[in-house]
Amino acid sequence: MNEAKYHLECLECRHVIADSYTNTCPEGHDSLLRTVYKSKRIRKRSGQGMFNYIDWLPVEATVPVNTNPITYKSEELGKELGLENLYVSFSGYWPEKGVFMKTCTFKELEALPTLLRAHERAGEKILVVASAGNTSRAFAEFSAMTGMPVVTIVPHRYTHRMWTTTEDHESIFLIAVDGDYSDASAASKEIVNKPLQGFRGQRGGAPLMAGLIEEGGVRNVARRDGMGVVELEAAWCMKALPDYYVQAVGSGTGAIAAWEAFIRLIGDGRFGERMPKIVIAQNLPFAPMFSAWQDGRAELIAAKDLSNAEAAIKAMYANILSTRNPPYSIKGGVYEMLRSSQGTIYGITNDEAREAEKLFESEEGIDLDPAASVAVASLMHAVDEGFVEKKDRILLNITGGGYKRLKEECALYHVEARMELHSHAVGQLPVDELERELKEFVTGLYVG
Ligand SMILES: *Cc1c(COP(=O)(O)O)cnc(C)c1O
Ligand SMILES: [Zn+2]
Secondary structure (H helix, E strand, O other): OOOOOEEEEEOOOOOEEOOOOOOOOOOOOOOOEEEEEOOOOOOOOOOOHHHHHHHHOOOOOOOOOOOOOEEEEOOHHHHHHOOOEEEEEEOOEEHHHOEEOOOOEOHHHHHHHHHHHHHHHOOOOEEEEEOOOHHHHHHHHHHHHHOOOEEEEEEHHHHHHOEEOOOOOOOEEEEEEOOOHHHHHHHHHHHHHOOOOOOOOEEOOEEOOOOEEEOOHHHOHHHHHHHOHHHHHHHHHHOOOOOEEEEEOOOOHHHHHHHHHHHHHHHHOOOOOOOOEEEEEEEOOOOHHHHHHHOOOOOOOHHHHOOOHHHHHHOOOOHHHOOOOOOOOOOOOHHHHHHHHOOEEEEEOHHHHHHHHHHHHHHHOOOEOHHHHHHHHHHHHHHHHOOOOOOOEEEEEEOEEOHHHHHHHOOOEEOOOOEEEOHHHOOOOOHHHHHHHHHHHHHHHOOO
16 A cells, blocks of 8 residues: 555545545545545646646546646736736636637546546446536546546436537447436436346457446545646646635535645645635525525525525526535535635626626636636625735636637537436336346447
């Protein structure tokens, strides 16, 4: 174990855990696991996209990609808001700035190391990923690119988000479900837990894949450390930590990742010693963590924070932010992050988000994902309230954008669903059909 580049640590019991795609404490604690890297001073390599920061990623190998977020100092928006030190981290497609994420969001930073970690640590198991669309699209793109298979579950109403920039979708098994993100998530848990027979046997001498494995969401360290590259790149560009970090959240995973990256950067010693204040935003009317935080609670209460969830989610502009059970109160989660960084949450209306989007697009010259517009609006709130001041160094995480720009250059290929699950089927999975379809899918992986 001494030779390993990293190990995992449970934040509750502090036990050291060797990583075998481990996403929960073997002792059963509900807290997050965190990676502890042997290397305490981050080196930046060159020419390897996000893997320039491989010292702090839980993978051994890399794949050749140019996926990387960029950071730049904003002149136009900064001036508009009266901020002298506004830095923008941009994840998306914006070739003029040197950023080429073809699925247009920072979910690429999660998908890539997760696929590699599964390949290295999960012994030929196929990842099962549920999402509201952006995560699944990122996984699909890299699955198509690398041939590493993925089973992904997306609500029917968001399957328009499922496209890649390559035509071949043989390695992608898309399941469309009724309902919203929570229904997709529930279905994925059920599918993973079924002892499916479809994987037995051999084909052409090659063993079939060994089964399915749950991707893990916020509990997956590869997702969090992958997104942490945003902060590493920003620290490298600014040669310092920001005073404030601003992001729109659904689950809060990205902001937890930022917090953890800041902890590591403080430990590095070269970027400053003060934890940035973490400012997050949710899109009203669906804003459960905003609701709990306003009440001063460390726990979500469904009757208060999630009342009318279905209608509220349908009314959101940035419905990618519609996580019903975010990691708010668990150890290492959002509440602890906000408290210990002296941060805050804003609730942003659709109108505010749209207005902020127009402003950003006209000042900075690139189109935004609606979620990123929520972040811009929350920065405007923070300025209005005096939570941030003129000279503060602010890192605004633009988590997605450049869709219009991408369409000027790339053809997009829609990913067809291989199965549809209707709401009455959740809880009574059509196991026979699923087995048959998966078997066909897996078999197909070895033909092409
Ligand atoms: C997923 C997503 C977010 C929210 O990220 P969380 O980690 O769930 O908080 C924000 N912006 C975009 C563009 C996203 O795709
Ligand atoms: Zn533990």
